[in-house]
Amino acid sequence: MASGAFVGAAIAATVSTTLVIGQGPVTTGTTQRQTVTGEVVVPASIALRPQTALLSAGPSGFLRWESGHDLLWTGYDGNDTKVGPAETSVPIVPHFGAGSDVVAVYDHPGNVTLRDMSTGRSQQVTLPVGHSYVSTLGSTIVTRTGSSFDANLTWRLLEVRDDGSVVHRAVEGVPDGIAGTFTANAPLGDAHGQVVQYRIGTTSHTGWLDVDQGRFSPLPYRAETNPGHIVVTPTHLLWRQDGTVFVHSRADLSATPRTMPLTGDALVLGMVGDRLVVSRYDSSLGELNYGKPVWRVEAVALDGSPARTLLARSSSFGVPTPRGGLLVQGGPGPGWEQWGVSLVEATDGGEPTVRSIADAYPQKIQTVERLTYTQGRLSTVEYDPLHERRRLWTRDVGVSGSPTVGSRLPRGAAPGTCAGGYCLSLDDTGDGRTVVAGRAVGATLDPQPHLLGPAQSLPGARIDGSRAYEQVGAVSGRLAALRTPHDGTAAQTRIVDLDTGQTVYTTTDHVQAMWGTTAWLADGNDAVTPVDVLTGRRGTQVWFGRGCLLENVEAVGRWLRWFCALAGTHGVFDTVTRKTITFDAGSVGTDAKLGDGFVVFPRDGRLTVTDFRSGTPVTRTVGQSPVAGPWDLDPYTGVIAHLAPDHSIHIVPSGVPVPPLVQLDATVAATYVKGGAGQWTPKWWLNKPTASWTLVIRNQATGTTVRTLSGGVARGVVAPAWNGRDGSGGLVSDGVYSWALSVTPADGEGAALTGSGSVRLNGSECLLRSRAGSQTVACSSNRSSTG
Template identity: 30%
Template sequence: MLGAAALALATGIGALTAVPAAAGPAGADELTIAPLPHQEPSRASFIKAGPKGITLIRPGTGPGRWYWKSFEDGRELPLADCPSGPYGVSLSHGDSVGCEFRDQPSTTAGPLTLIDQSTGHTETLAPPVGRAWTTTFSPTQVLATERDAQGRFILHLIGRENEPRKDVTVTAPEPIAADSLWVRTSDEKGALLTYRSADGRQILALLDYARATLTPLALPDGATDPISVDYSLGSRWVTLRKNGSATATLLSRADITVTRTVNTGSSHGNSHAVGDWVVSQDYNGQDNKVTAAPVGGGAPRTLLARSEFGLKTGTDGAGYLDGGTDSSHWATYRITPGPDGAPVLTKMRDLPPNPADRLTLSLAQGRLIAGQQDPTRSLQGYTVPVSGTSPAKQTPDWSCDEKQDERLCTPRAELPGWTVPTGDGRIVSLSTKGEGACGSPVNLCGVVLNVRDTRPGGTVRQVPLPGTDAMYPYLIDSASGRYVLFTVTENKNSRMVVADIDAGKLLAVSPSPVATLWGSQLWDRGEGNAVTATDLNTGKPVRHQALGAPCRPEDLQVSGDWLYAQCPASGGGPAALHMPSGKRIPLPFAPESDRVKLGDGYVVRQGGAGLEVYNMRSGTAVREREIAQEMRKYGSDWTLDRFGGRLAYTDAGQTVHLVGVTGNASPLAVIDQDVAATADFRQVKTWQARWWLSKPVSSWKLTVRDTSSGLTTVVRTGTDARGLIDPKWDGKSATGTYLFSGAYEWTLTARPADGRGAEVSTSGTVSMTRPPTGGRPPARP
């Protein structure tokens, strides 16, 4: 076993000592991607409104959840509070709140405190003898009740400090049954009440504060009970509309005998008179459009294309609602008469959209795929910088939603392995050939690979796998390049299989439940305390790696030069192995299934309080970072890029954070290749050649050397490549002329995008035949 100093010399891994975990945000290596706006508008509800402000409620619980916001200067104040005692009553009206204090059950009124939130002014009214407070008040009076000898209510208006009339009896057509009085709505001028008459009917009546009168109102035609009526108080008109009717009846507040009827254009929703216009919201339509129609007749106007259900009335007679055109243009509006009397909208506050809900995350070769819901489910793909301080692009390179393709574009937070990246610009998912049960006459299951190339110009294709008719696919366990490892159920038994995406076939291997893929190699349990890599191109074992301790792994992961194994049956804790040096690095936590993931030189553990990042690039497990927030599972709200990249996680605000670890990733390597040994350009347009790489590259070059002449020609070059280089060589030189037929040695060189380590070079041979030229070929130099 190498010591720390020798390990540093042999592998370039510095010999650092363990340090405490870093808390808080990372440095320059952290990138963030803000969520896209939700397509549904923000639903930041408001409770009520007055002439000077609006009462709102924040999500969550606790003090300050209810607050008042000033229209004039934007001040936000916690909803004013006053002691009400265990048996008291809270009141609220416009810009004021109040409470009646009672510390024991009693029918006797307690002192009433009223607070004006716009000014902060507080006044307390002594309990009126023989009276009881109701829950409504005006700027000058408070409505109270008195019981007569039969226990029925007589209404009183009790004057506040700025009102000289301290107790005015309301003139009413009859005493009111005490158990039937209900204040339905009120403003600064009066209130609408309901009560039960002496003959048992439910009555809707208008209380006028200035006149101290209570006047029963005739219900609209067809309405037999106030419950079936939509009603509101405007500054000039009382609006009544039978539910299900498009006709609103208006009664003048100056003279209740003066009435008008207005066709609102909708038989559902709320209506409210603003000046001499009736504003209506059609909450049963697709868009909840808001329109206004003149009381005196005339064409209606559209005020808002869309709105949130709930047209509310302010104590000043104005209308209030949330609406706009779309989620990014949404606000709370106040509706008041304009200079010509027609309703105008005044924006009281903007309502920026909520973030779209992140459902899943995957990251491979610096390509992030975020699944989201807004409200339809979709995938969004981003290409992030591999290193340096350049910010991440905030708009996706591509997107697809479940309406386009449910098989490939539906993120499932409960099944993060539903759609996975292959590391070469593709994503893959599993489906069956039909809907019937396995073995039924309707359908014999059968496995289909759904493949989407997310690169520009990429295609979507389905790959049915022969010989799988008795199989039912479950989830993908691992994917790398052209190979995918997944679980199937066959004859009621679960097992692992490997498929070649491009060849469209299952491979003749039998992986154990702990197997994993890295490029063209399938890593699995080997003999004794070792693991073995099988080359899937040849089916032969190509690598045998001792684990450095008694170990029969129950979890096995590979990333670059690193291997992670946990072997609870043998009593050994989880450990990482740096394969070039054979250095085994114990990890300081108990074995945990599905809660630890291996990156290139680091592991991430999902603990009870969040994520712990252990950096092993120094030769020792160093807890380098701690992310203290609740996480669901790998692939849902956190993931990592095992192709030399970062850790990614979603915070509570739906922003994705991508954080790196210190030290060098593994050297750039070719982890699979598919290169044709011949290229007959008489029959094909391009030479079939693909190389899969362990991490992104910044530049690459393909040369061919004529083995007869020794002449080397650069035939293709490129810049950024993420996981795959697949040049389309047509047999020509850079000047556009065909090379001679014959034997060539090809060489691919590539430079790592992270700037760490040397460039990679790989070579092979190809026999090239060029098309006939119609003349004598030129002499060789």
């Protein structure tokens, strides 16, 4: 139905004369135009995504960061104390302290505020000139001095004592020639010391900085210090490399470590009692990502006995406590239920137990990134933070009276490379189907158009797989205008019948819009020309003025909407009166959308409707809420859907009456071979939803009704199916059968749309019964033999 992503267009009235349903004329009674009434609100589609980061732990509590909140000190009783202002990104461990109740807040360029959360006492320490901040261990600030250029880097200790004095201490045992030091966002230390990495020449080394002794000790191994690969506990140094975990006793970090295998995608979190605590990637929770909640926390015995799950879902890394426990974030189930911070502790027998300490403060994610609204069907592209994917959903909205919103139907996930709601082009056809194509820049999305049925899931079925396309120009009903790329010859637009897969019209011109069977072709930069794509018949050119540089043409019913980019002018063109009406839409340009006789565009945060039916523009604001995100206008119902500031979706009538029910297109076979697997399947595409329809089939020779088919609400297309049988299930005889269709508009106003025609049936078989028994003969023979 749309030109571009949402609204398809074409004007059949300027190309052909009277539209017909099948072989008979269409008639409409006098109708009182009436719009759908009442504004409906679809509740906010909000997802919660915990983003807790554990920063340090002391005897009385721990420091954590929560997205959108202040830094929080949480006691082991679960009570929170605000420490500092909210951070915009996850802070780095151990900049905020390690191994004690002292929280350090570094204020660049040279002030560190130490706050003892157990006593409430604070003290600010100014770093000496030439000192760079490294970390805070207990009440000792670690700094770095020297230069990489001179290869004389070393560490210094600023010890803050109980009386408030600051004692400067040099670190003994530091090797000469250090040209670089490295830090990692990992629990590398506690109140007594810290693992550091440094470089001498081109070789990297690992060392231990002992705060208590003021001494540096090079270690006889190079530990992996990436997050999840190293952790310092009160009793051990643990690090993992190449599928092996090295377990060093803090009593002698140079001694030969104990080792155990840890293969696959796994992270080392800590050690509780005599159990190693690890997290393993669980593919059922989402795609592999080291910072996302796709991990399962397990306790692993060093003797290789079976692991035990502690938390079914977790993310990020753990922080050891001074008393031998381990803080981890996560939950007991695979969802977000009961997500928070838990403390893993050892029983007397060394077996880990899990105790919930505090709930998390999940980040609220506005999931609706895009929406379309067509024939009363609301489709949304929504972000799924659980699996970090964009998903397509559809809701059916009532199309008569005050609309009601149906349940949300899942339509599948976009490819993993889809990084935003607009990485997929969505072109609703107006009959429940959607043409989908990838259009993300730099992403490996399939750009070839696919067709989604009304309940089908992504990616859908490929349209015309015989050639490549680079753009969906416009769609309407069963027709889609697809643009081929330049391959040394002129690019073509091929209009494909979505029901048959066949090309019905080919042109080198760009298709600006479609409505029904009419395509509006670009005619230079300042004009368009209509063509009926089924007959090839062209209509009269519409010219918008010299130097227009035409953009974003739409067509609905008898109307065209246009925008001249160079002049910055907006207008509509009435194809019946051949008059142009301009209107002021500000600088929104392509953000206006066309209805049948009116235009909708945002202005000052509200949606504005400009009605042109009288020939003079009449403008008013609609809706009870500002527009705060994606929005769309349904040209088939005159109803608007938009995202509100509270992330709810508002379904808002435009206030413009809906035009009478008319046919846009039809495919009605004149003959049908019955008795097989196929059926007679006529289709009629309409300009708005229907409340009900009835198809009466009669024997043309006798006038006897053989079958009556009926249906309820139809959104854009009435598509009955007849198998050539009567109401009792028997095959009817060969011959010509007349049909009469009656369609009632969903707005309940005015006469039904009616049409009639005939279809010839042949090739059936009937069972002839006589006194001699039964035999199978053709129905036509049966009819003639019985008279």
